[in-house]
Amino acid sequence: MADQRLNYVNGEWTESRTGETFETTDPASPEEVIATYPQSDAEDAEQAIEAARDASDDWGSTPGPERGRILAKTGSILDERKDELTELLVREEGKTRSEAGGEVQRAIDIFHYYGSKASDIGGTVKSSSARDTNLYTKTEPLGVAGLITPWNYPIAIPAWKIAPALAAGNAVVIKPASLAPGVVHEMADALEEAGLPAGVLNVVTGPGSEVGGTIASHEAVDAISFTGSTAVGNTVYDAATEDGKRVQLEMGGKNPTVVSDSANVEEAADIVANGAFGVTGQACTAASRAIVHEDVYDEFVDAVVDRADAIDHGHGLDDPGMGPHVSESELESTLEYVDIAQEEGATLECGGSALDREGYFVEPAVFSDVDSEMRIAQEEVFGPVLAIIPVSSYDEAIHVANDVDYGLSASVVTDDHTEANRFVEEVDAGVVKINEKTTGLELHVPFGGMKASSSETYREQGDAGLDFYSITKTVYDNY
Incomplete structure (x- = not known):
């Protein structure tokens, strides 16, 4: 029997307002239904955004080391479940077991990496040119990050967006791709088990026009990170920048x-x-x-x-x-x-x-x-x-x-x-x-394209991933 999955909003697994669902099937055996998911609409997305907004202040004020411990524990939980995650990824997306296992391991490594990086978030101290003055920077989260992710790397790409967003202190709303959303649900379950507070991560499935469009344009969302086709990415960019959101797009390649x-x-x-x-x-x-x-x-x-x-x-x-x-x-x-x-x-x-x-x-x-x-x-x-x-x-x-x-x-x-x-x-x-193939990436260095492959705004992964989800204040303290 196919799994019956729900949205994850404000720490609860909930049905969509519409009551409608869609199915995922095994691309190697299309008659086999893997799971059903909520066919959510704009109102469902708005509820998730509101939950993230309400949770963002408390999460943003949580000490970096504490946030990092939750991320690292999530990596360990995913590691314990690696075999079942690999099988789910294969059955929904179609990768070979070796390819899927490598992708799951990457997600595990990403959570451990940003779990350790969270302790270093803070700022820098500089020497002031004036006497009796402290000069330093203070790094703060943006608030609410909206993430729209593709089906081709259904756990690695969500991981390299979610982990730095959370490490930097942001609350998150994510719309995973409808062809293979299962591993994102499992990631949400692992984060909850690791101790992530309610509302800090929200997962909503459904069509891009309804769910993705709402996330991209909603006034309570402060940043949008999108990976997908160039045509859709440009639409997301237009919707997100209309009210000045910070935007990061990674799109096609040739x-x-x-x-x-x-x-x-x-x-x-x-x-x-x-x-x-x-x-x-x-x-x-x-x-x-x-x-x-x-x-x-x-x-x-x-x-x-x-x-x-x-x-x-x-x-x-x-x-x-x-x-x-x-x-x-x-x-x-x-x-x-x-x-x-x-x-x-x-x-x-x-x-x-x-x-x-x-x-x-x-x-x-x-x-x-x-x-x-x-x-x-x-x-x-x-x-x-x-x-x-x-x-x-x-x-x-x-x-x-x-x-x-x-x-x-x-x-x-x-x-x-x-x-x-x-x-x-x-x-x-x-x-x-x-003397290497074009595919394959290290997780601790920046990733992103040029020309129509990218918005050319912010890079993903490594320290660059944290930069996108953070904003810096410069403080002049004349004592």
């Missing part, structure tokens, strides 16, 4: 890996294949373009095709090489881009077809003979589709890498130190990697 003629081709193929096909290509940092020097182009294409052909598919709980797309619509979008690429003249080297089996499975697709002006090279696909673009020089590779609207993650595979340093300086991306 991430390149440049393969130099000095690169080891087999190593480069491993790096690109892992970045392109991991998590079924459903990552904003996935490598969707390989920009390859013509001297190693043919060899590279053959090597990547070998790796794509070797990937096995199956239910994520069996830990295959690739799980399904999260939904039928995501699968159809990927298949549509495969058709578009062929219509525009790209050569389909392998894959690109839906598998003849239950679930939303697709063969990873590799395209050669791609021109940078093709849609397959310009638009985010969000599936296991790799466009390989030939170039004749390193200068041309940089030009092609930057010739898109996005600027999230980028990598280069090279044995030339000058090329590596030039890439860091010249590529338009917020995350730059040398």
Whole structure:
């Protein structure tokens, strides 16, 4: 029997005002219903915001070390439940067991990290130019943080928004993505068990137009952090900034890996294949373009095709090489881009077809003979589709890498130190990697994009995550 889940508002698990629900299903077995959730509306979101507003002052005045102990304990509780969280993530989102387990571990690590960082929040002391004067800064929470999170990393992304927001002393309202909200509910349960006061965290499920729109525009919300598509993100930005909210957006990507003629081709193929096909290509940092020097182009294409052909598919709980797309619509979008690429003249080297089996499975697709002006090279696909673009020089590779609207993650595979340093300086991306795949992030350093990939306001994770959820007062104390 499917789980019956509720909203979490003011420390209580409650039904929505509408009484309506929606279901999540297993993308590897779509007939299997995993859970039902409240189909909430604007009034439900308003109740959650009011609860957060009422709880924000007490939580903001709670000493940082005490807040940190609750976060650290939450990390320990999540660790104890890692196996069940991993299974739930697999069954709702479709990742393989290894991928889901890695994501759950990341959430655990994030709570422990910000649990320790909470003790350091306070301010700095400076030497005044005047006598008999203390000069210092005081860091304070913003108040209420509204969070809108995606389905593709359904526990890691909520964790790296919730944990710093709470560490900094803010109350939170979060709308998780409707395709895979279960692990956020489990996170709320762990925080409650760890001692988080009622109202400090509130979880409301439902449509973005109703719940997300209310969170973004409500006058009692002081900050909005959004991760999702660029189109939706821009709508959220307009709604949030109308009354001066602090806003942080992380959105789409069209991430390149440049393969130099000095690169080891087999190593480069491993790096690109892992970045392109991991998590079924459903990552904003996935490598969707390989920009390859013509001297190693043919060899590279053959090597990547070998790796794509070797990937096995199956239910994520069996830990295959690739799980399904999260939904039928995501699968159809990927298949549509495969058709578009062929219509525009790209050569389909392998894959690109839906598998003849239950679930939303697709063969990873590799395209050669791609021109940078093709849609397959310009638009985010969000599936296991790799466009390989030939170039004749390193200068041309940089030009092609930057010739898109996005600027999230980028990598280069090279044995030339000058090329590596030039890439860091010249590529338009917020995350730059040398001889590594475009995916994968460290939690204690800033994360964010450029151009249409980001609002370019505040970064996430590390100390930057705390900066977004905090405001600083400068105090002049003439004694």
